[in-house]
Amino acid sequence: MAKVLESFLDENLNSLRVQGLYNEIDVVEGANGPTIQINGKDLINLSSNNYLGLATNNLLKQAAKNAIDKYGVGAGAVRTINGTLDLHIALEEKLAEFKGTEAAISYQSGFNCNMAAISAVMDKDDAILSDQLNHASIIDGCRLSKAKIIAYNHSDMDDLREKAKAAKESGLYKKMMVITDGVFSMDGDIAKLPEIVQIAKQFDLITYVDNAHGSGVTGTGKGTVKQFGLEKEIDFQIGTLSKAVGVVGGYVAGKKKLIDWLKVRSRPFLFSTAVTPGDVAAITKAIEIMERSSELVDQLWENGRYLKEGLKKLGFNIGASETPITPCIIGDEKLTQLFSNRLIQEGVYAKGIVFPTVPKGTGRIRNMPTAAHTREMLDKAVGIYKKVGEELGVI
Structure with a gap:
């Protein structure tokens, strides 16, 4: 190894460990369900x-x-040579129907979607208005486009309106886009899509919603765009196929001419081998299940409400989540990591989330209840939270 590289790695890895920012990767032995096994x-x-x-x-x-x-x-x-199977076409037709759009295109991951779609439409002559808490993949997709990135305060519609007005009146940009997560994964809050659409119409903004944590969760499972009845108003609907859908991959849904453009200009689609047949078939089956019944979505929300109530009664700061995502905000990074480690020792796998995923000083344990959790599991988890919270002086 080059000496300069070794010096760089030693210095920075040690720094992360001292600050409590080094993430240890745990290996799951078996299926990733409501319970898992790690180290036996x-x-x-x-x-x-x-x-x-x-x-x-x-x-x-x-x-x-x-x-x-x-x-x-x-x-x-x-996909553009001979990797497009009839399975892929059937899936994309199913996704378009599910999302209420003319067409859809599938990718190898949700991260790939944002790297692909933003840079295929926006360039150095354009501007992107981006919520300051948008996911890392959105941030990277914006950077790749080379467009001017104008961050607006999180879900602050007055700030978005002012910055859109200033950008429009400057005359510097050929196109402008407003881009937001549908559900913000660290706090569980939902974007103010109706207001965003109004501002977009006023200033002729392209609208782009990443629904990674909304698809399969909000809007009877069809996402936050559907929740607000805005399927015809949002230009780009982005989602993953690896979260609520349970498999792997991502998609963009929108007008047919937009999807046609992405098929010829989005680089991950052009230069990555297509999603595997087994995954595509499983994804299609998942969409069919969600279309037939809201039972799983309803159970997810019920479990989310139950866990929130239990943790809030104990005195934990669970923020203002509007979805099943349930953060327990600890604050200090080292205390957050210690809290997570103690939970795991007692029987609950709930990882600490710290900088750079969230701002410094806002470390939290992010809890993700699912439709598969039983009431008994959730009661046990709340009991363990009580024990660890009292032990560490968090409650």
Whole structure:
């Protein structure tokens, strides 16, 4: 290893450890369900994005197996050569129907969606108005586009309006986009989409909503855009297929001409091998399940309400979440990491979230209840929170 590289790594890794910012990666032994096993220990799992429990659903597993038997384990090429299977087309038609749009395009990950879609439409002559708490993939997608990035205060519509007006009146930009998460994953709050749409119409802004934590959760499972009845008003609907859907990948939904453009100009679509047949079949089955019934979505929300009530009664600061996402805000980074470690020792897997994922001084344990958790599991988890909270002086 080059000496300069070794020096850089030693200095910065040690610095992260001293600040309590170094994240140890745990290895799950088996399926990622409502309970998991790590180092041979069974734990109640409150750190998964598997909102509806579909990652271990038997119908999805069988669909994947059947597709592998027919198509093999890989698509064999990028989508634009001969990696587009009839399975991909069927999935994209299903996604468009589910999201209430003319068309949809699937990608290998939700992160890829934001890297692909933003830079395919925006460039150095444009401006992007971005919520200051947007996901890292949005931030990176904006940077890749080389557009002027104008951050507005989180969910502050007055600030967005003022900055959109100033950018429009400057005459410096050919196109302007407003981009926001639908559900903000660290606090669980929902974007003010109706107000954003009004401002977008006033200043001719392209509208872009990343619904990663809303798809399968809000709007009877169809996301925050559907929740507000704005399917015809939002230009870009982005979502993952790895959270509530339970598999892997992402998608962009919108007008057909937009999707046609992304197929010829979005680089992850052009230069990455297509999503595997088994995954595509499982995703399609998941969408079918969500279309047939809201049972899993309803159970998810009920479990979210129950966990929130239990933690709030104990005196934990759970913020102002509007979704099942339930943060316990600790503050200090080292105390947050210690709190998480003690939870794991007592039987609850709930990871600490610290800078740079959240601002310094706002460390929290982010709890992700799912439809698959039982009342008994949640009661046990709340009991463990009580024990650790009192022990560490948090409550």
